[in-house]
Amino acid sequence: MDKVTFYEQLAKILDIGEVKPADVLRDFEAWDSLAALSILAMADSKYGVTIKAEEIRSVVTAEQLANLVESRQK
Amino acid sequence: MKSIFKNKKISAIVSVVPKEEYRFDDEFPAFKLTPEKAKRFKKMMSLDRHRIAPPDVCSSDLCQYGLEQLLKDGTLKKEEIGALVFVSQTPDYFMPPTSNVIHGKLGLGHDVICLDINQGCAGFLLGLVQAFLLLEISALPKVVLLNGDVCSKMMDKCNRISYPLTGDAGSVTVIERCEAENPIYMDIKNDGSRYKAILVPAGAFRTPATAETIKLHEVEEGVVQSEQHIHMDGAAIFNFTMNSVPAQVDETLAFSGDTRESIDWFLFHQPNPFILTQMAEKMKIPAAKLPNNIVSLYGNCSSVTIPLNIALNCGEQLREKSLRVCFSGFGVGLTWLTMVMDLGPLPVCKIVDYERA
């Protein structure tokens, strides 16, 4: 999985210029249930994987989220 | 579960919406949203406006008005009504059935069968199935399918996720037998193991309404709800929709011998434009064939989104000709139902504003 593209897509969802791997997701101003929904949609349409809301809530950083999506691709 | 229905057709559809229209731009200050968040939300969900019924207007009022219009303009005669099927998740009463109440108000004959069915999102299509079953009884003239919901009464006005997306509406559909075979193909599936994805926890008999159940709780910033309100697990619904509906649509098209090209319109239930865009992409259906504008104009009005969809997007075309359509209703239950048929011509296919008597 191309993580650079993933972080770019995540930045778009969070309406922010850049997202770094170590960034804590819940610190973003736009982080809420709607952002979570957009992430689910992205996981499905761009990466072909299904993830659950609880799984998104359980990760802390952007990198952990990327790893979660990547792990589902196998 | 697949079925084919033959020699049946829809002959008229009237949708009824409250006159009262509210714009998101006017409402969002009540939602505890910063202007930036409001802008993002509005864009993501293509929000514009919705119709909300006044406090004293119920599902039956909207449906009754639509039926009265059809009787008044001669599209339907009282003696042609063989059955009233009322599909709703917001009935007027536990007892008696709301269809009986409408029957009484319209002074219909004793031979008219009245049936109340509990359904939401898949309710227009499930109501059609019921109509098709009833029409196998040769003595029954026509069936009037009433779909009506006032879901706005099952949420708090300050719930920033639910309220802006919801709408109230009713519809009246006349279904009858026809000479032409006109086969209608359908598939229905149910998964009650995920029933909690769309749930009203209290107010009926599992947890009766009390002073406790009416108390509001803030489950997330700006998301206030009580136990008597509709609780929606957005993520679960999204996953369900994306994983279950495309497969069913493919199955039903294969069943009817259709392709994406042979279908003129994909007229789906409208939960919100975001999900529908995702679905169209996933299913490789051109956006032009999958209308996605009901929520922006009227809100998600439960089972009535499909009749509104038909009238708004195909009404004009349908007056002159027949169209090959693929319907899909999915949600509460969880239930998902897809149906392929030739629709039209429909001389009466419109949306009207509710007027008080």
Place this chain on the structure above:
Amino acid sequence: MNFTFHRKRITGMLVVLPENERSFSEEMKNFNFPEARSLKLKEVMGFDKRRVVEPGVCVSDLAVFGLQHLFEAGLLKREDIDALLLITQTPDHFVPPTSNIIQGRLGLKQDMLCLDISQACAGFVLGLMQAFMLLEQESIKKVVLINADVLSRKASPKDRNIYPLIGDAASIAIVERDPQDSTIHASLKMDGARAGALTIPAGGLRQPSSMETAILEDVGDNNLRAKDHLFMDGAAIFNFVQTEVPPMIEGLLAHAGVAKDGVDYFLCHQPNRFMLQKLAEKMKVPYEKMPNNVVEHFGNNSGVSIPTVIAYNLATRLLQENVRVCLAGFGAGLTWSAMLLNLGSLSFNAIIEYK
């Protein structure tokens, strides 16, 4: 209107009653009436014992219990259920349908139909008609018809007309195609103009429950009732039953070409002893042919009353024999219905207790 159905039959029946039994003699003390008058009412109406659910128990609990019993006894296979039809006016929730909840709790297959229809006392006959219509579809071979209500939860403890009368229950009827060329005649009528005779005024969307709707009001006859409670206009319903039910049954028998003597049993909804006695007299049907013993043992249990009268009076007989019966259900709506059919032999016809 009269309807005819072909090649359909009931193959098994089960009634699920709550274990919890109440007795009129004990509860009499709560009412604002002298004891002597209450005892007279007891005799006339047939009040004695009734079955009522414990708080927190709902329609889906009774239904799941009954179906699990059938699965465990090898009388029904999960995968054979093509349609689950639930007839109730006391659903678990407004959203989602209770039939979906039952389907989910029992792990039934996805390729099936779930349908909640709102009906009470006329619900068994209406449910059978719906089941017969469903069985016309090729993909539906077995329908599970569930009638269930927990109306005791809406009975005012201070209403002597209602409280001692209401019972809770669920019934399960398995309906399938009949290889034999059988005919079933049915009749169904509705009159919404008289809907007000049997209602629960508040709780739906017309008048949501609130502090006001919970207030007990003296309705003028020394009974206290709130808008949240079940209301029955006894006199109106009595007149309704006497006026409408006999001609419907007579019309149905004439349509089917069957004489009254040709019917083995008239299995009617059991509103109370008095009403059913009067009905038998009006129709000139001997009391023995119109069993009238459900209210005194179990209460008036809404749409389950006909299955209860069948299971209670014809338990073993229907396992071996085939009898010609005329069913009659009448109540909320107002709705009245009748059905003439051969019943039996059934694979099962029992009453079990919900624990």
